[in-house]
Amino acid sequence: MAGEAGTRGGTRRAPKPKRQFRPRLLLLGLGALAALVVWGLLVWVAIDSGRSARGGDSSRWAYLAVASIGAVACLFLCLFLVTTLLRKIGILDEPQPKPRSSAGPHRH
Numbered sequence: 524m525a526g527e528a529g530t531r532g533g534t535r536r537a538p539k540p541k542r543q544f545r546p547r548l549l550l551l552g553l554g555a556l557a558a559l560v561v562w563g564l565l566v567w568v569a570i571d572s573g574r575s576a577r578g579g580d581s582s583r584w585a586y587l588a589v590a591s592i593g594a595v596a597c598l599f600l601c602l603f604l605v606t607t608l609l610r611k612i613g614i615l616d617e618p619q620p621k622p623r624s625s626a627g628p629h630r631h
Contacts, residue, residue, distance in 0.1 A: 548611055555604035562597035565590045 569590035576583040609615040 545611075548608060551604050551608040551611065555601050555608060558597045558601035558604060562594050562601060565594035565597060569594060 569587055572583045572586040572590060576587055606615065610617055
């Protein structure tokens with residue numbers, strides 16, 4: 524039966540690489556988890572500061588502003604680290620560079 528049309532002689536897949544422990548990926552995951560925990564704490568501080576500020580303690584508005592900006596930064600960092608981790612694992616593809624035209628910019 525070997526050599527008949529439509530049959531395969533063998534598989535074309537490469538052997539799967541062995542899984543190995545990569546400390547960099549662990550650090551990315553732990554960093555993302557830490558950023559998420561800090562984000563949660565900062566959101567909690569912002570909510571508490573907002574309640575106090577509305578209750579008449581005007582000095583808490585500064586805490587609310589700093590905690591809000593910090594929470595946004597931590598959430599951005601967490602998402603960045605998770606995206607990087609998923610790219611290193613192979614779940615997400617690396618971004619492809621945009622091809623440049625050789626003619627240069629077109630002006631009217």
